[in-house]
Amino acid sequence: MGRTVRDGLRLTAEQDQFVELAREFAAREIRPRARAVDEADTESPLDVWEKASALGLTSFMISEKFGGGGVTDLLTQVLVQQELCHGDIGIGNLITSNGFFSAPVEHLGTPEQQERFLSPLGTDRPPLTAVAVTEPGSGSDAASIQTSARREGGEYVLNGQKTWISNAPYAELFVIFATVDPSLRSRGVTAFVVPRDTPGLSVGPPFRKMGQRAIVNAEVFLDDVRVPVENRLGEEGQAFVGLMRTFDASRILIGAATTGLARAALDFASGYAAERRQFGVPIIQHQAVAFRLADMATRVDTSHLLTVRAATLYDAGHAVAQESAMAKLVGSENAMWCTHAAVQTLGGYGYSREYPVERWMRDAKLEEIEEGTSDIQRLIISRGLGAR
Numbered sequence: 001m002g003r004t005v006r007d008g009l010r011l012t013a014e015q016d017q018f019v020e021l022a023r024e025f026a027a028r029e030i031r032p033r034a035r036a037v038d039e040a041d042t043e044s045p046l047d048v049w050e051k052a053s054a055l056g057l058t059s060f061m062i063s064e065k066f067g068g069g070g071v072t073d074l075l076t077q078v079l080v081q082q083e084l085c086h087g088d089i090g091i092g093n094l095i096t097s098n099g100f101f102s103a104p105v106e107h108l109g110t111p112e113q114q115e116r117f118l119s120p121l122g123t124d125r126p127p128l129t130a131v132a133v134t135e136p137g138s139g140s141d142a143a144s145i146q147t148s149a150r151r152e153g154g155e156y157v158l159n160g161q162k163t164w165i166s167n168a169p170y171a172e173l174f175v176i177f178a179t180v181d182p183s184l185r186s187r188g189v190t191a192f193v194v195p196r197d198t199p200g201l202s203v204g205p206p207f208r209k210m211g212q213r214a215i216v217n218a219e220v221f222l223d224d225v226r227v228p229v230e231n232r233l234g235e236e237g238q239a240f241v242g243l244m245r246t247f248d249a250s251r252i253l254i255g256a257a258t259t260g261l262a263r264a265a266l267d268f269a270s271g272y273a274a275e276r277r278q279f280g281v282p283i284i285q286h287q288a289v290a291f292r293l294a295d296m297a298t299r300v301d302t303s304h305l306l307t308v309r310a311a312t313l314y315d316a317g318h319a320v321a322q323e324s325a326m327a328k329l330v331g332s333e334n335a336m337w338c339t340h341a342a343v344q345t346l347g348g349y350g351y352s353r354e355y356p357v358e359r360w361m362r363d364a365k366l367e368e369i370e371e372g373t374s375d376i377q378r379l380i381i382s383r384g385l386g387a388r
Helices: 013-040 046-054 074-087 089-095 098-108 111-122 182-188 239-275 287-315 321-351 357-366 374-385
Strands: 003-006 009-012 129-132 148-152 155-166 173-179 189-195 201-203 217-228
Touching: 009 013, 009 074, 013 046, 013 074, 013 089, 013 357, 046 089, 074 089, 074 239, 074 287, 089 239, 089 357, 098 111, 098 129, 098 173, 098 189, 098 239, 129 155, 155 173, 155 189, 173 182, 173 217, 182 189, 182 239, 189 217, 189 239, 239 287, 239 321, 239 357, 287 321, 321 357, 321 374
Parallel strands: 129 173, 148 173
Antiparallel strands: 003 009, 148 155, 155 217, 173 189, 201 217
């Protein structure tokens, strides 16, 4: 099989085809819908999801034995994520969101559980799924969750409240993280797969958000929800380690998503600056604008390279908590900086909702917060320095 050089990386023909598919889909289906999705506020674009599913973009990261695309290496996933999020980061993240659900099932589940819960994701009409970790009193400190899991014979009884759960209004399957004993902190955290129609599970109204409105978030309430032992992922107390390994990968993918967003801002601002004339010349010829664009380009490439490095190390089996934190930290903060710079470059037009850059700036902010704030990423990186 031939190989293609893309952005300095030597890709197989298959890898390159997936990246090109994502790039074309983003331009044809995602970018044209992004403004309307943002205006709709609390509605996910399920028609775009269905089109992406038909092409395998919602399940390309799932193993072939479960009907997915078999792209299990993180590097290719990173490159695909960049392209989807170059179209729109909210819609791009929606399209690949089932990968977040599949990760703890793959890391902790038995072969029978993997077959039962992952095979539906590789069908022509896959369900949307959700992962429920965050609680009103437990955000960055995931070990402090209070949702309880009490064993009663062949079942567990779950009680608690989750918040900011992505896809909650649409999800058909949830991975719920609960604790069998809060005093054990991380050693008590246990994961369960819970179907939406399980009695006692309910979902609150959708949150109204600053950005990334393509993914709808809501609270999830668990009131004496009975789950069979067969739906427990791993042993009691094993889920926290699995969650951290999931975060290692998902934070790298956030780095990829934010790189795609930052590149979109750079592309749009550069194109605008080449056409907009002030003082008799295109504004890109003014040093203040040109240097801003140069800084944007440098930040985009920095995010890309850190993300690729982290993904490559992850695929090689290395521990990458520090590298994934760097990829997320730098990617998210560079995306915030680049989108702000794009707004500044467009001036008054940048402040208008007629142009996408103000939306992109709102979208970028989420990535400095979710799956561990920038403060948490710096804490992870600093703790790793002593181990070098």
